[in-house]
Amino acid sequence: MQSISSADANRHFSALLREVAAGEEIVVVSRGKPVARIVGVDRAMEHRVVAKKALLQRLKKQKPTGTRNWSRDDLYA
Secondary structure: OEEEEHHHHHHOHHHHHHHHHOOOOEEEEEOOEEEEEEOOHHHHHHHHHHHHHHHHHHHHHOOOOOOOOOOHHHHOO
8 A cells, every 4th residue: 555645646646546446555645644545446345345244244143122212203303
């Protein structure tokens, strides 16, 4: 993973896109602090799939309480 300043990212955006398309992950830094991460679409989807799988596994382990102190109308109020 490489870092680049926001000014340089702006000047060399086309080159950054080529690198991202080749599988590189780039962190954009502004005033020394990371502000954005540029990753390819496929790579971003991988993270979402992994996160979704972890969430579903955690939810399956939780015991249902069996109680409901709200109504359907409360959801749309």
